[in-house]
Amino acid sequence: MNITMSYYYKGERNRGNFLKVSTTSLVKLLILHLLNTRDYYGNQLIEIISDILDKKWEPSPGMIYPLLRDLENNGFIKGWWIEPDKKTKRYYKITDEGIEHFKVIKRNYKSILDDSLQMINNILNVVYK
Helix, strand or coil, X not given: CCCCCEEEECCEEEECCCXXXXXXXXXXXXXXXXXXXXXXXXXXXXXXXXXXXXXXXXXXXXXXHHHHHHHHHCCCEEEEECCCCXXXXXXXXXXXXXXXXXXXXXXXXXXXXXXXXXXXXXXXXXXXX
């Protein structure tokens, strides 16, 4: 059975997922946040994001690497191979344009994440009180 939920978000009727940010968007936010602190390679990002999430979930390589390519293609990060002939580890660093993009999405996602957390807490309080 497929159930579509109707709900109101900020006074507007919406259908479907009431959490207004996708997993991919959250992983992108975390990648940019981490790269804003230092350079990393892909598997390091997977491990650190898993640690941030208490190892309850981790992004797959099939999610991380396309995101990294997309961020690089958009000029938000720059990647390089440690050993170009072997292509074993590709490190990434955030660009100036990436820092600005990170500031924008960080600001935009804050209220969405706060609202999502409040809705989840309300469900927990009602169902599991």
